[in-house]
Amino acid sequence: MRVALGVLLLIGVLTGLPGCGKSEEDVNREKIRQFVEQGKDGRALALARLSGLETDRDIAPLLEKAQAEETKRLKAAESKLAAARMRTAEAERQQVEKRREDQKSAKEQADKDGREAERRISAKHDKIENSTLYRPKHINNIAKNEIYLFFAEQGGRVSPLMISFMYSGDGWIFAQEITLVGGGERFDYRASRTEVKRDNDGGEVWEWLEVPVSAALMNKLEIIAKDPGATLRMSGKYRHDYVLRKSDRDAIVDMIKFYRYKLG
Template sequence: MNKITKRILILLTTVLISCGIPQTEVDKLNAEIETLKKEIDECKNGADKLFAKANLHFEQKDFNASQNELNTLIQKFPASEEAAKGKELLTQLNIEIEKLSQQKQKEEIERKKKEEKRLSDATKNMRTKYDDINEITWYRDKTSPQYNNYNGFFGYFGKSNTGIPFLRLRIQYAADDWLFIESYIIKVDGITYTIEEEKYGEIETDNGSGGVWEWLDRAVSEDELQIMRAVANGKDVKIRFNGKQYRKDKTINSTQKAALRNVLDAFDALGGKIY
């Protein structure tokens, strides 16, 4: 009985008593109301109606709803013909639920196999190096430079034994003369991005055998990740190395872009995260 019905009955009883109608007559009227309510409920939720709803849910493959209706049917009308049919339908329903469970298990196995293959494909182009002191495995595309005396714009990432991958960006400049780089301007298909030195000495320098090397190596933020993805997928990509007095422009070629895509794919596939 809902709150509105209770309030109506209380009000009706109060009115009848106030009109001088004996309590016995009021009780009799209340009993008739309760009987009428049960008849209405059976009309709405009788055995035939419950079975019809359960069967409809079954056909729609809404097995949980069908199961609830059948359990209600069997509990309320255990001796009815519909309850007998409901038990048969419940048996079929349990078979379908088991089939569905087995199908989900099969799909999960297939999903895991595909995920393992995706991870394998993503890392097959990576060169790995294990740092046993810090317990970190470093991943770098096989075509990316290993040493400072090569020009490069590339990403790489590390993964600890218990953590998730973390991404780094490295920009290298190698030439005969110093630029003393302070910032980089990257132009991707007409859109310009800037990467600046955030603190003094962040862009490091070295020299040897007649050459000079300047490089930036930093943890990737959301802004740098956006730049890396743009470069990886861009068609016409150029980088300007801005020095204290001079500058140098270079094209980021297809090999560098492919390497960047490989690293980003592997980073994503291994569950990498930008902090």
């Protein structure tokens, strides 16, 4: 009799404890209510799905409210994302348009500069070969310590741009190396034995070579040509330094502008 009474008392105590007697569904319902009250509608709907309470009558109104709020939130987020994408697309469109305008303006300016430079460039046409040789007008037929650019055009095709280095004096230097400096830039070139040409007449000697001008060298030459102290050194057994004249430097700039213009 005493044992039975003790068991009844223990059951009474346990059922009186907080949380005791609640099923898992009751606990989940309470959590769902709390989530909805806190505005955590997504979590409330997720818990309802996981716990199988999506159709539970006791919390159906809460779930309907949560669903409506979540749908509203998602639509707002989608609308915000769409607006952001539209702004990004418009910004990109404007950037592309600006680049096109800048490229168009740069091309128009380059063409203008090329046509202006053409006035100071000599065009020697060869009827037999149907070709035209372009070089600066100030270059002498018999060169004397000169540096200049030149190129040819044949049948509408433009040849690579070349640069000529020329030494003349009363004694050979047997040039093999070229160094051109100016504006913080430097160009070095070591020629092969066959590249350097030599001639003499009446006690005067000439040594010269011609080198292709790459895009990188073209950029360097534009900088070098701006320096009044730009200097060419041709060296071998002996050496000779030559400070570029203003006409040399101006001609380099003109030939580069005209060459780019002819390339289109």
